[in-house]
Amino acid sequence: MTSQAPGLWPPSGPEVVFLLLGAVAVGSALLVVTTRQLVHAALWLVVCFGALAGGYLVLTAEFVAWVQVLIYVGAVVVLLLFGIMLTRAPIGPSAGLDSGNRWAAALVAVATAAVLVTVIVTGFRTAYAPLQPGRGAAEPLGASVFRTWVLPFEALSVLLLAALIGAIVLSRTDIRGRE
Amino acid sequence: MTAVVALIVLLPFAAAVAGLLATRLGTRDVRAEDVRTRGVGARDARTADVGARAERAAYRRAAWFAIVPGTVSAALTVWLAAALARGTPATDGRFWAELLPGRTEGTLTVVETGSVPISLTLRADGLSVLAGILVVVVALAVQVYSVGYMRDEPRYPSYSAFVSLFTSAMLLVVYAGDLIVLYAGWEIMGLCSYLLIGHWWEDRANSRAAVKAFLVTRLGDVGFLFGIFVLGLSAGSFRIDDVLRADLPRGTLVAATLLLLAGVAGKSAQVPLQTWLPDAMAGPTPISALIHAATMVAAGIFVVARLYPAFLAAPPTLDVLGVVAAVGMLGAALAALAQDDLKRVLAYSTISQLAYMAAALAAGSDRAAMFHLVSHGAFKALLFLCAGLVIHHVGSNLISHMGGLRTALPVTFWTMTIGFAALAGLPPASGFFSKDAVLSAVEHGTGPAQPLVYASALLTVGVTGAYAARAWLRTFFGPARIEPLPEPPPGVAHVFDGREAPPSMLWPAGVLAVPALLLGLAGWAAGVQVEWGPAAASLAVALLGAGIVYALWRAAPEQDPARLLGPFRAPCERAFYVDAAYAALVTRPVLRLARGVVRTDARVVDGAVRGSGRATLGLSGLVRLAQNGNAQLYVTGLLAGLVLIAVAAVVLT
Amino acid sequence: MHVVYPVVVSALLFSIGVYGVLARRNAILVLMSVELMLNAVNLNLVAFDVWLGDRLHGGQVLTLFVIVIAAAEVGLGLAIVLAVFRTRRTVDVDRLRALAEVVRTPEPGRPDGEGAS
Numbered sequence: 011m012t013s014q015a016p017g018l019w020p021p022s023g024p025e026v027v028f029l030l031l032g033a034v035a036v037g038s039a040l041l042v043v044t045t046r047q048l049v050h051a052a053l054w055l056v057v058c059f060g061a062l063a064g065g066y067l068v069l070t071a072e073f074v075a076w077v078q079v080l081i082y083v084g085a086v087v088v089l090l091l092f093g094i095m096l097t098r099a100p101i102g103p104s105a106g107l108d109s110g111n112r113w114a115a116a117l118v119a120v121a122t123a124a125v126l127v128t129v130i131v132t133g134f135r136t137a138y139a140p141l142q143p144g145r146g147a148a149e150p151l152g153a154s155v156f157r158t159w160v161l162p163f164e165a166l167s168v169l170l171l172a173a174l175i176g177a178i179v180l181s182r183t184d185i186r187g188r189e
Numbered sequence: 190m191t192a193v194v195a196l197i198v199l200l201p202f203a204a205a206v207a208g209l210l211a212t213r214l215g216t217r218d219v220r221a222e223d224v225r226t227r228g229v230g231a232r233d234a235r236t237a238d239v240g241a242r243a244e245r246a247a248y249r250r251a252a253w254f255a256i257v258p259g260t261v262s263a264a265l266t267v268w269l270a271a272a273l274a275r276g277t278p279a280t281d282g283r284f285w286a287e288l289l290p291g292r293t294e295g296t297l298t299v300v301e302t303g304s305v306p307i308s309l310t311l312r313a314d315g316l317s318v319l320a321g322i323l324v325v326v327v328a329l330a331v332q333v334y335s336v337g338y339m340r341d342e343p344r345y346p347s348y349s350a351f352v353s354l355f356t357s358a359m360l361l362v363v364y365a366g367d368l369i370v371l372y373a374g375w376e377i378m379g380l381c382s383y384l385l386i387g388h389w390w391e392d393r394a395n396s397r398a399a400v401k402a403f404l405v406t407r408l409g410d411v412g413f414l415f416g417i418f419v420l421g422l423s424a425g426s427f428r429i430d431d432v433l434r435a436d437l438p439r440g441t442l443v444a445a446t447l448l449l450l451a452g453v454a455g456k457s458a459q460v461p462l463q464t465w466l467p468d469a470m471a472g473p474t475p476i477s478a479l480i481h482a483a484t485m486v487a488a489g490i491f492v493v494a495r496l497y498p499a500f501l502a503a504p505p506t507l508d509v510l511g512v513v514a515a516v517g518m519l520g521a522a523l524a525a526l527a528q529d530d531l532k533r534v535l536a537y538s539t540i541s542q543l544a545y546m547a548a549a550l551a552a553g554s555d556r557a558a559m560f561h562l563v564s565h566g567a568f569k570a571l572l573f574l575c576a577g578l579v580i581h582h583v584g585s586n587l588i589s590h591m592g593g594l595r596t597a598l599p600v601t602f603w604t605m606t607i608g609f610a611a612l613a614g615l616p617p618a619s620g621f622f623s624k625d626a627v628l629s630a631v632e633h634g635t636g637p638a639q640p641l642v643y644a645s646a647l648l649t650v651g652v653t654g655a656y657a658a659r660a661w662l663r664t665f666f667g668p669a670r671i672e673p674l675p676e677p678p679p680g681v682a683h684v685f686d687g688r689e690a691p692p693s694m695l696w697p698a699g700v701l702a703v704p705a706l707l708l709g710l711a712g713w714a715a716g717v718q719v720e721w722g723p724a725a726a727s728l729a730v731a732l733l734g735a736g737i738v739y740a741l742w743r744a745a746p747e748q749d750p751a752r753l754l755g756p757f758r759a760p761c762e763r764a765f766y767v768d769a770a771y772a773a774l775v776t777r778p779v780l781r782l783a784r785g786v787v788r789t790d791a792r793v794v795d796g797a798v799r800g801s802g803r804a805t806l807g808l809s810g811l812v813r814l815a816q817n818g819n820a821q822l823y824v825t826g827l828l829a830g831l832v833l834i835a836v837a838a839v840v841l842t
Numbered sequence: 843m844h845v846v847y848p849v850v851v852s853a854l855l856f857s858i859g860v861y862g863v864l865a866r867r868n869a870i871l872v873l874m875s876v877e878l879m880l881n882a883v884n885l886n887l888v889a890f891d892v893w894l895g896d897r898l899h900g901g902q903v904l905t906l907f908v909i910v911i912a913a914a915e916v917g918l919g920l921a922i923v924l925a926v927f928r929t930r931r932t933v934d935v936d937r938l939r940a941l942a943e944v945v946r947t948p949e950p951g952r953p954d955g956e957g958a959s
Binding site for chain 1 (some may be wrong): 819821822825828829832835836839
């Protein structure tokens with residue numbers, strides 16, 4: 011795979027697209043963790059997830075991209091917005107969204123990024139994956155899920171059921187724990 | 190015959206055990222029975238009476254326990270002496286070979302120690318029997334005397350038991366055939382002297398005196414023990430015969446005898462360890478008699494005589510002994526001249542007389558030393574018993590409270606006169622002959638210290654006459670100064686309203702007066718040479734001293750003849766400030782050191798312990814700051830650690 | 843497609859998520875940051891799946907599973923946040939200090955009821 015790989019620079023067409031989408035994702039993610047408005051954070055999260063979905067498309071993972079859009083952008087972010095409203099968060103900009111150990115957090119995050127990027131660049135500088143359109147379409151993926159991965163899939167459904175029950179128990183006020 | 194020796198030693202020991210354990214065995218039953226038969230109602234009223242009766246019963250029984258074994262022991266000693274007198278003389282006999290030539294020795298068992306074995310050996314020869322007779326006679330006299338003297342003493346049973354134990358220990362020293370056995374008796378004596386000097390421990394001063402006696406003699410005993418070790422290890426045996434027969438190098442002998450000398454100085458109260466003896470007067474007077482005449486102080490001289498061949502082979506030790514004796518005899522005599530306490534006068538005279546014996550030993554005559562030891566034992570015991578009678582009568586130890594007792598106490602007067610005559614060395618009392626023997630021995634002595642010793646001895650004869658005359662005159666003549674004390678202070682015997690003490694106290698004094706008077710004549714008859722010229726000179730010196738005191742006293746009977754000392758009186762009364770010097774040089778630095786150690790312990794050691802605890806608490810407080818409950822902080826730490834580990838893993842592999 | 847590009851993007855996203863989890867006070871923002879980290883993982887999984895050309899599509903299937911789990915996690919997390927908000931009237935993470943050790947200040951004469959519970 012790596013033998014006939016082209017050089018890292020200049021990037022090919024799909025790579026350029028992916029890099030642009032990645033820049034959008036990273037930038038919006040940065041805005042998510044730095045903005046002073048809760049609702050804006052949720053909206054920037056939508057942008058980030060959308061850019062990622064685009065990235066999945068470029069990587070030929072079509073089904074994952076659509077699931078990403080449906081579940082993350084459609085369900086998760088809406089759920090988060092509901093949470094923001096239910097906790098009566100202020101709509102406008104609010105001051106104290108960052109805690110005291112902000113600098114320690116920044117340090118750890120930068121260190122993490124440095125370590126990870128260093129390791130990745132060292133390890134996968136020459137790794138090249140040729141893209142085959144249609145490989146991540148719904149059909150082969152569905153066949154794989156319901157053939158090979160059917161048992162984890164069922165286990166996951168049980169997990170979802172448990173999460174459902176747990177969420178109900180946690181949010182209902184008339185169910186009390188044992189004294 | 191060895192069995193007899195063992196019996197002589199063990200009988201007083203059995204008496205001590207019985208006195209300690211058996212005196213009160215029956216009396217408690219009697220008390221309980223009495224209470225039961227008299228009924229409940231009368232119990233409180235009767236208990237005191239019953240208790241007093243029980244006390245009397247214990248007292249009587251203790252008296253029997255004390256006297257009967259002592260008597261038997263004395264009788265057996267006499268028999269032993271008679272048996273030894275029939276023995277065949279040895280070729281290398283020492284001075285007693287002519288009189289008591291026989292000897293006996295028996296070993297109970299040999300204790301294997303891994304290196305030099307210890308043989309539990311008893312032996313009896315002329316020297317032992319000579320000292321043994323002195324011990325048993327004086328101990329018996331003291332026991333009989335104590336029956337009267339301690340009549341109202343609630344702790345009489347334990348007192349008499351300790352006296353018996355003391356006697357037994359001294360007899361063990363006397364009859365020991367092995368140095369370790371001797372040392373055992375030696376140490377038991379130290380213990381008994383502590384117990385008996387501190388008999389009236391309710392008074393703080395008395396218990397202090399007891400502790401002082403114990404510690405000072407113990408100081409010497411350390412040297413003594415090491416001297417024994419040096420002798421025993423280099424001779425390969427602790428048996429006295431083997432040690433004396435062994436051909437030891439001269440350096441070893443000098444070292445060993447010098448070490449032994451430390452113990453001798455401690456026990457026999459010689460310079461520089463003499464300070465405990467005057468303070469030992471805190472004990473009951475019969476104990477003073479026992480310590481000063483027969484047991485404690487005699488042991489030191491006896492041991493030197495016992496190991497005399499070893500000492501003779503070490504001339505430097507004898508020179509040291511001579512200097513010690515010369516300093517001690519004159520200093521103690523001067524101190525005796527200035528004392529106001531009758532018992533302290535006698536105590537310092539004991540130190541002085543013991544120094545005479547040491548001088549005789551240093552001059553090379555153990556015969557003169559032993560002669561003086563025996564005669565001094567007799568007259569000093571007599572003097573102490575008589576002093577006890579006087580103190581009993583007056584209710585005070587101080588000479589300034591006495592006077593004119595000649596008519597009130599005729600028996601005491603005559604017996605004590607004999608004692609003082611012997612002390613001053615007036616013929617025909619025993620002291621005259623024994624002191625003359627010592628003086629002639631010193632005169633013919635050799636060694637670099639001989640002139641000093643001889644001059645000191647002659648001077649001391651004069652001072653001895655002076656203080657004997659002073660004590661005699663101030664006690665029995667002149668105006669009566671009795672001021673009956675309303676209540677005797679603790680540590681002082683009760684005031685008697687009778688004219689003389691009970692017969693149980695008079696008889697021992699009277700009996701002891703006989704040897705005090707006649708022992709010298711007996712010794713002379715037995716072959717001790719008297720050099721009449723020097724004897725007359727010393728007699729003249731003694732009379733001169735006595736005469737000066739008499740003249741001073743005659744001029745002013747109210748005043749103390751000790752004023753002849755002039756400006757030296759205060760230092761003499763304080764015994765030349767030796768106690769103060771020891772306090773400044775030894776006691777106070779030790780106390781300061783001890784206080785420093787305590788402070789160091791409190792500050793440094795405890796401080797380190799408490800400080801480590803406090804430091805741990807402080808550090809844990811620092812750590813607790815991180816433990817503030819903020820989960821984000823925890824996760825930060827967790828991830829930071831994770832990154833570090835990842836970096837380390839990458840960098841190190 | 844060079845694998846480095848998506849993987850580096852994923853690493854950066856992950857680090858940003860880490861920063862958000864550690865630095866944000868609001869619990870909902872923390873949840874969003876967790877979502878960012880999960881998405882970084884997803885991108886990683888997809889990138890390596892493409893690189894390896896796995897016939898079983900393990901990476902992409904696992905991505906689907908992670909998305910499902912993330913949805914469940916967000917549901918439960920929000921329920922917990924709401925429960926905390928109901929009892930404490932706040933969702934600020936650094937003001938929830940119940941994990942801290944109760945420092946007893948011994949007061950004579952009064953038993954320390956809080957420390958015992």
